[in-house]
Amino acid sequence: xxxxxxxxxxxxxxxxxxxxxxxxxxxxxxxxxxxxxxxxxxxxxxxxxxxxxxxxxxxxxxxxxxxxxxxxxxxxxxxxxxxxxxxxxxxxxxxxxxxxxxxxxxxxxxxxxxxxxxxxxxxxxxxxxxxxxxxxxxxxxxxxxxxxxxxxxxxxxxxxxxxxxxxxxxxxxxxxxxxxxxxxxxxxxxxxxxxxxxxxxxxxxxxxxxxxxxxxxxxxxxxxxxxxxxxxxxxxxxxxxxxxxxxxxxxxxxxxxxxxxxxxxxxxxxxxxxxxxxxxxxxxxxxxxxxxxxxxxxxxxxxxxxxxxxxxxxxxxxxxxxxxxxxxxxxxxxxxxxxxxxxxxxxxxxxxxxxxxxxxxxxxxxxxxxxxxxxxxxxxxxx
Numbered sequence: 001x002x003x004x005x006x007x008x009x010x011x012x013x014x015x016x017x018x019x020x021x022x023x024x025x026x027x028x029x030x031x032x033x034x035x036x037x038x039x040x041x042x043x044x045x046x047x048x049x050x051x052x053x054x055x056x057x058x059x060x061x062x063x064x065x066x067x068x069x070x071x072x073x074x075x076x077x078x079x080x081x082x083x084x085x086x087x088x089x090x091x092x093x094x095x096x097x098x099x100x101x102x103x104x105x106x107x108x109x110x111x112x113x114x115x116x117x118x119x120x121x122x123x124x125x126x127x128x129x130x131x132x133x134x135x136x137x138x139x140x141x142x143x144x145x146x147x148x149x150x151x152x153x154x155x156x157x158x159x160x161x162x163x164x165x166x167x168x169x170x171x172x173x174x175x176x177x178x179x180x181x182x183x184x185x186x187x188x189x190x191x192x193x194x195x196x197x198x199x200x201x202x203x204x205x206x207x208x209x210x211x212x213x214x215x216x217x218x219x220x221x222x223x224x225x226x227x228x229x230x231x232x233x234x235x236x237x238x239x240x241x242x243x244x245x246x247x248x249x250x251x252x253x254x255x256x257x258x259x260x261x262x263x264x265x266x267x268x269x270x271x272x273x274x275x276x277x278x279x280x281x282x283x284x285x286x287x288x289x290x291x292x293x294x295x296x297x298x299x300x301x302x303x304x305x306x307x308x309x310x311x312x313x314x315x316x317x318x319x320x321x322x323x324x325x326x327x328x329x330x331x332x333x334x335x336x337x338x339x340x341x342x343x344x345x346x347x348x349x350x351x352x353x354x355x356x357x358x359x360x361x362x363x364x365x366x367x368x369x370x371x372x373x374x375x376x377x378x379x380x381x382x383x
Contacts, residue, residue, distance in 0.1 A: 002054075006248055007054035009054055009159075013138065015035060018048050024036055029340040030339060059164070064289045064294070065309060066309065072304055090102065092304070094120075095118070097149070099152070100154065101140070102124035110131070110132040132155070137153075154177075154265075155177065156178060157178075157180060157252075157260040158252070182249030202218050241357075242328060243328075259290045267283065271314065286315045286319070334352050335351065335354075336348075
């Protein structure tokens with residue numbers, strides 16, 4: 001065993017570190033992907049355990065500076081979920097000859113890929129709200145670094161930690177972690193999308209646009225096949241209320257003010273707008289600078305931003321996952337039990353009080369603005 005199943009983050013650095021091809025990936029009854037050792041091939045060298053974030057102490061960074069920020073050019077950050085920080089970092093790194101590795105929707109699943117053109121970076125925009133597969137990125141990044149390219153990896157803190165462990169100290173490797181609430185297994189979303197599309201072909205989905213509408217939309221080209229607000233979509237609402245994350249997320253060691261990445265990016269929840277010096281036309285991001293490399297990245301995009309420095313304590317107070325892990329939904333156990341028996345997302349949801357909860361919220365909807373405020377309060381209370 002590389003690590004206990006409830007400690008596994010699903011980064012699969014273990015598989016990449018094994019030169020004997022002795023680690024394979026399996027899906028358990030909860031829908032999680034987990035590593036399994038083939039004892040016939042294993043030579044007990046310990047390489048898999050050495051890179052595992054789940055069983056080793058992580059090297060995290062103290063926050064050096066905190067900024068509220070939004071991109072100046074609305075066209076450059078169009079379709080971004082927040083203030084466009086990941087988009088601007090990606091675009092700037094590519095313009096300077098570097099490569100960016102981020103999450104995209106491809107072949108109906110979410111995976112990490114490397115982008116070296118501005119056109120390719122556009123696919124990184126938008127919140128995914130599911131676990132991305134980074135298993136194929138290790139070798140691709142290794143090749144880029146070997147060829148002298150600078151690489152920026154953007155992902156969850158556990159993914160960033162895994163990458164840092166795998167590549168060690170490399171002058172050309174940069175990281176940005178996102179403030180993460182938790183990640184559901186891709187299997188849940190795959191089954192939900194199959195249910196709501198009725199087998200119709202589709203090529204994309206997104207959960208949030210630039211307007212904070214908190215609506216799951218499924219696309220086939222330019223056609224919208226499905227569009228439901230989070231109070232009407234069980235997958236989205238289960239995500240927002242912390243019912244469906246991997247088990248390790250509820251004991252996440254990265255949900256603190258010490259960070260895995262050179263930069264940390266997220267929504268600036270809890271920002272006191274009355275004290276802002278600048279005017280921001282839209283959502284505002286929080287940017288935490290954690291290392292010298294992080295400062296280098298921030299200075300690279302600073303001319304493209306409307307931004308101002310804020311107290312770190314303000315960001316920590318407004319973002320619960322800078323203090324503690326997400327708290328389980330009261331019906332989490334019922335959901336997992338039903339899923340393990342049925343293997344069906346819809347059946348598992350029906351075994352909980354989620355649908356009744358959604359109906360109450362639908363009844364209480366009196367306008368987009370009030371719903372947006374409710375969502376902010378719900379995240380701060382439940383996660």
